[in-house]
Amino acid sequence: MTSNSDLLSNKPEKKSRDYRSNSLAKLTIRRIFKQRSAVIGITILSILILIATFAPVLAPYEPNQVLIGVESIRKRDKPCIHLLGCPADQPQHILGVDGNVRDEFSRVIFGTRVSLFVGFSTVGFAIIIGTVLGAISGYLGGWADNIIMRFMDVLLAFPSLLLAIAIVTVLGRGLQNALLAIAIVSIPVYARVVRASVLSIKEMEYVAASRALGAGHFNILIKRILPNAISPLIVQGTLGIGTAILDAAALSFLGLGAQPPLSEWGTMLGSERNQVFTAPHLVFFPGLAIMITVLAFNLMGDGLRDAIDPRLKQ
Amino acid sequence: MIQYTIRRVLLSIPVIFGILVVTFVLARSIPGDPCKSILGEKATAETCERFTHEHGLDKPIPVQFGIYFSKIAKGDFGDSIRFHRPVTVIMIERLPTTIELGLTALIIATMIGIPLGVISAVKRNSIVDVITMIIANTGVSMPVYWLGLLLAYTFALLLLHTPFWLPPSGRLSAGVVATPFYEVFDWVVTKDTFKFHLFEFISNLFIFNSIITRNWKVLGDTIKHLILPATALSTIPLAIIARMTRSSMLEVLRQDYIRTARAKGLVERLVVLKHAFRNALLPIVTIIGLQVGTLFAGAVLTESIFGFAGVGRMLFEAITARDFPIVQGFTVVIAIGYVMVNMLVDISYAFIDPRIKLE
Numbered sequence: 001m002t003s004n005s006d007l008l009s010n011k012p013e014k015k016s017r018d019y020r021s022n023s024l025a026k027l028t029i030r031r032i033f034k035q036r037s038a039v040i041g042i043t044i045l046s047i048l049i050l051i052a053t054f055a056p057v058l059a060p061y062e063p064n065q066v067l068i069g070v071e072s073i074r075k076r077d078k079p080c081i082h083l084l085g086c087p088a089d090q091p092q093h094i095l096g097v098d099g100n101v102r103d104e105f106s107r108v109i110f111g112t113r114v115s116l117f118v119g120f121s122t123v124g125f126a127i128i129i130g131t132v133l134g135a136i137s138g139y140l141g142g143w144a145d146n147i148i149m150r151f152m153d154v155l156l157a158f159p160s161l162l163l164a165i166a167i168v169t170v171l172g173r174g175l176q177n178a179l180l181a182i183a184i185v186s187i188p189v190y191a192r193v194v195r196a197s198v199l200s201i202k203e204m205e206y207v208a209a210s211r212a213l214g215a216g217h218f219n220i221l222i223k224r225i226l227p228n229a230i231s232p233l234i235v236q237g238t239l240g241i242g243t244a245i246l247d248a249a250a251l252s253f254l255g256l257g258a259q260p261p262l263s264e265w266g267t268m269l270g271s272e273r274n275q276v277f278t279a280p281h282l283v284f285f286p287g288l289a290i291m292i293t294v295l296a297f298n299l300m301g302d303g304l305r306d307a308i309d310p311r312l313k314q
Numbered sequence: 315m316i317q318y319t320i321r322r323v324l325l326s327i328p329v330i331f332g333i334l335v336v337t338f339v340l341a342r343s344i345p346g347d348p349c350k351s352i353l354g355e356k357a358t359a360e361t362c363e364r365f366t367h368e369h370g371l372d373k374p375i376p377v378q379f380g381i382y383f384s385k386i387a388k389g390d391f392g393d394s395i396r397f398h399r400p401v402t403v404i405m406i407e408r409l410p411t412t413i414e415l416g417l418t419a420l421i422i423a424t425m426i427g428i429p430l431g432v433i434s435a436v437k438r439n440s441i442v443d444v445i446t447m448i449i450a451n452t453g454v455s456m457p458v459y460w461l462g463l464l465l466a467y468t469f470a471l472l473l474l475h476t477p478f479w480l481p482p483s484g485r486l487s488a489g490v491v492a493t494p495f496y497e498v499f500d501w502v503v504t505k506d507t508f509k510f511h512l513f514e515f516i517s518n519l520f521i522f523n524s525i526i527t528r529n530w531k532v533l534g535d536t537i538k539h540l541i542l543p544a545t546a547l548s549t550i551p552l553a554i555i556a557r558m559t560r561s562s563m564l565e566v567l568r569q570d571y572i573r574t575a576r577a578k579g580l581v582e583r584l585v586v587l588k589h590a591f592r593n594a595l596l597p598i599v600t601i602i603g604l605q606v607g608t609l610f611a612g613a614v615l616t617e618s619i620f621g622f623a624g625v626g627r628m629l630f631e632a633i634t635a636r637d638f639p640i641v642q643g644f645t646v647v648i649a650i651g652y653v654m655v656n657m658l659v660d661i662s663y664a665f666i667d668p669r670i671k672l673e
Binding site: 160 | 649
């Protein structure tokens with residue numbers, strides 16, 4: 001029971017402070033940090049972002065620096081770590097040396113930049129286009145909805161990597177075209193997610209109220225509907241980054257994406273694939289880097305999904 | 315039931331039409347002169363004119379699409395630039411390898427993925443559950459070609475002189491020949507007829523061919539060669555199926571009727587398998603259907619690593635050689651196959667859950 005003295009004291013102020021501290025954003029963040037997978041994912045991703053940012057400091061060599069004549073090493077030399085018993089007179093190469101006598105560790109470190117860029121840029125592009133298409137489709141309905149969504153159905157009918165391969169074959173090789181292809185094939189997923197949210201939100205009373213107050217369609221869509229449709233998009237986007245990185249690496253492995261000498265993990269793996277029996281370290285480490293990065297985004301996506309919208313779990 | 319099936323089949327027609335439109339547009343978007351990209355840079359203007367006329371490239375776009383559509387309806391995907399042979403024939407030669415590999419991978423993924431998911435859900439938060447989810451999460455994040463290379467390195471090199479050694483490439487060992495069943499049975503088949511291509515197709519399914527001809531040596535050798543690529547190819551589907559089975563089972567195990575089943579004293583095994591699993595099956599079947607796409611895309615990577623002369627490797631080689639008729643033809647067939655599989659999955663819903671056909 002609340003006594004009069006309590007009401008007169010400064011307790012109500014404290015209560016309102018408590019209320020403020022439980023804002024939706026803070027609640028969500030708290031819920032995210034309660035998810036074990038999200039915490040592991042965020043931790044790995046933070047480390048990867050730090051590695052990408054400080055790559056020039058962390059990497060002992062330039063990623064494309066050919067060390068012939070600089071050091072007495074041969075191509076595809078095994079890893080040499082002084083702490084693990086490698087002779088001190090030999091130059092240290094933690095992950096060994098690649099087929100062009102470049103330091104593998106430096107290339108893997110710089111590869112983090114490429115992969116994170118690939119993930120964020122393709123998903124960013126796909127989200128923008130997917131949101132526009134999904135919003136138009138869901139808000140307008142009718143023939144616009146039919147045309148857009150049937151086209152999205154057709155794109156979803158292709159196995160995504162295969163369609164990306166076909167698009168790159170037409171556009172020509174290169175990282176930029178590969179990114180465009182991966183972005184195109186991932187648009188339908190985001191368009192569907194946004195459309196579904198818009199369809200349910202546009203029927204809500206506060207949207208009807210905005211309409212009654214004279215707000216225009218564009219205004220309602222941008223200011224009233226889309227901000228509330230964003231959480232499933234964040235979850236889908238996080239999971240999508242992992243897939244995008246995996247697909248981009250696969251295209252590069254096939255020789256369709258990033259081209260040498262760019263230190264992209266898929267390209268590095270692809271160019272040394274025939275040496276797996278003689279120099280397994282050149283295959284192992286770039287692949288491990290891809291796996292860790294994709295795993296980080298997947299764990300984070302799973303955690304975000306459980307924290308933001310547990311219904312999506314089903 | 316029949317009405318539901320017919321409706322689902324009719325719904326696939328516009329999607330297949332859309333697939334043809336997309337591949338047609340892609341083929342027409344290739345930069346440069348189609349004549350020079352197919353016949354080579356040295357083609358003369360006269361040759362090009364004849365080529366353009368023969369292929370109907372001088373006609374309006376809708377007419378060109380009509381020609382393309384009618385050719386595909388007859389199973390004509392044009393000729394390969396590199397091999398100067400019909401794409402359809404190449405496809406018939408290569409498809410059995412991919413089907414055998416893909417099916418084996420799907421069987422591995424389902425046979426291991428579903429039990430793992432069920433056990434994980436039943437023993438939630440136990441050590442089995444934690445290990446399964448770690449395997450599932452890493453499996454889903456693993457590049458299939460990387461795993462393939464590591465498997466090849468481990469089983470073909472590190473375990474070289476042990477009984478666990480497995481061959482890193484090819485479908486059969488040197489000296490082992492899979493004689494087609496029609497030759498074993500002394501059936502006379504005329505070359506280049508439909509029957510010949512059909513028999514060739516079936517006999518290229520080595521496991522099936524060796525079983526009906528009772529050639530156990532070939533069967534053993536084929537399986538030995540299939541283990542590594544099929545394991546690599548099955549990892550991602552296995553992880554996805556295990557995750558989906560777990561979450562679907564967890565959802566069902568929470569239901570009231572499960573508690574009722576337990577309360578009336580039913581054996582736990584029956585509660586899990588008969589009451590829960592049957593009702594958790596729908597999303598699992600859906601996800602298995604969707605994995606067919608992953609398998610086809612994965613086949614491009616796996617076959618080129620393990621030296622399998624299948625559709626995937628051919629597609630990879632065609633990309634490298636810019637042999638667009640093959641890329642186009644194979645993409646169309648794979649996409650249509652993918653749509654068909656998902657259509658069958660949708661139809662199977664009505665058998666799994668009788669409420670569906672009423673909706």
